[in-house]
Amino acid sequence: GENVEQHPSTLSVQEGDSAVIKCTYSDSASNYFPWYKQELGKGPQLIIDIRSNVGEKKDQRIAVTLNKTAKHFSLHITETQPEDSAVYFCAASIEGDMRFGAGTRLTVKP
Amino acid sequence: KAGVTQTPRYLIKTRGQQVTLSCSPISGHRSVSWYQQTPGQGLQFLFEYFSETQRNKGNFPGRFSGRQFSNSRSEMNVSTLELGDSALYLCASSMTGWAEETQYFGPGTRLLVL
Numbered sequence: 381g382e383n384v385e386q387h388p389s390t391l392s393v394q395e396g397d398s399a400v401i402k403c404t405y406s407d408s409a410s411n412y413f414p415w416y417k418q419e420l421g422k423g424p425q426l427i428i429d430i431r432s433n434v435g436e437k438k439d440q441r442i443a444v445t446l447n448k449t450a451k452h453f454s455l456h457i458t459e460t461q462p463e464d465s466a467v468y469f470c471a472a473s474i475e476g477d478m479r480f481g482a483g484t485r486l487t488v489k490p
Numbered sequence: 491k492a493g494v495t496q497t498p499r500y501l502i503k504t505r506g507q508q509v510t511l512s513c514s515p516i517s518g519h520r521s522v523s524w525y526q527q528t529p530g531q532g533l534q535f536l537f538e539y540f541s542e543t544q545r546n547k548g549n550f551p552g553r554f555s556g557r558q559f560s561n562s563r564s565e566m567n568v569s570t571l572e573l574g575d576s577a578l579y580l581c582a583s584s585m586t587g588w589a590e591e592t593q594y595f596g597p598g599t600r601l602l603v604l
Contacts, residue, residue, distance in 0.1 A: 414592065423494075423580050423595035424533075469533060477546050478523070478593065480533040 382407040384472050386481025393460050394489050401484045403470035404452040410472040413446060413453050418467045418483075427468075428455070460488045492517065494583050494596035502602045508569040511599045513581035515562050519594075521545075521587025522564040524556060527578040527598070536579075539564055540587050568601075576603045 383406040393399050405413075411432035416424035430437045430444045430453065437444050441460075446453040457464055465488045470481040495514045503509050515522050523546075524536040535548035539558035556566040562583075568575055578600050582593035 412591070416595070421597075423582075423597045426592055426594065429592060475546070477535060477538070477548075479535065480525075482532045 382410055382472055382474055382477070382479040384470060384479045384481045386470050386484060388484060389482065390485045390487075392487045392489065395460060395462060397460055399455075399457045399460055399464070399486055399488075401455045401468055401470065401486075402452060403454070403472075403481050404450075405472040405479075406451070407472070407474060408448070408451060410474050412473040413444070414471050414473070414478075415442075415444060415455050416469045416471065416480075418469065420466075424469055457486075460486075462488050462490050464488050494581060494594055496579075496581055496596040496599050498599060499597065500600050500602075502604065503571050504604050505571055505573060507571050508567060509571060509601060510565055510567045511579055511581075511601075513564045513566075513583075513596060515564070515581075515583030516594055519583035519585055520562050521584045521591075522558060522562065523582045523584075523587070523593060524564070524566050525580045525582065526550070527580055528576075533580070536566065538587055545587065571603045573603050576601060 386403045414429035417427045418424040441458045443456045467483045497512045521540045523538040538546040542558045553569045558564045578598040580598045582595045584591045584593045
């Protein structure tokens, strides 16, 4: 089945800096790649997603890139703010079966 | 539009007992997926229901089961609870559950097994 690896497991940045989280997947049939943000005591919330026919997508300070050949995708957060502090999960989906990365705990220091 | 709701939010059980968790999807969503989240194993897929039928299943023992009703609400049941079943159980809904569709998560039910 699909295997998703996510790095780094923890990331600490200064407010205003950029943060990059990377994921790799194993099954080339995966065609949907969402990113979720999970705050303490809450369920994961979708922040951005990308489909396999697109290489890059941007939404304000958040962007995601996908390299299907290398089977990896990345989340980029620019101008980080303290409220960006949370755990971020990447995922890869095949036919509705979604597999998640282990998560990255992002801390943005004011 | 109301989001995904899960009840109860917190639950304490003892080993050997059984538990039933409930999930109400976003109105109009017909696919409901269940996940187990633990610090050690992360988010793991349990199963997915669509139109009252289990369509996908993860790698969990038969003690974990679920069902979906005609109004798309879903329940999951864990029988003969073990300490290792302590986790946050999340459900997520989507329109049809197909590969490229966004899933929306509920807040989860935190289960503690003593």
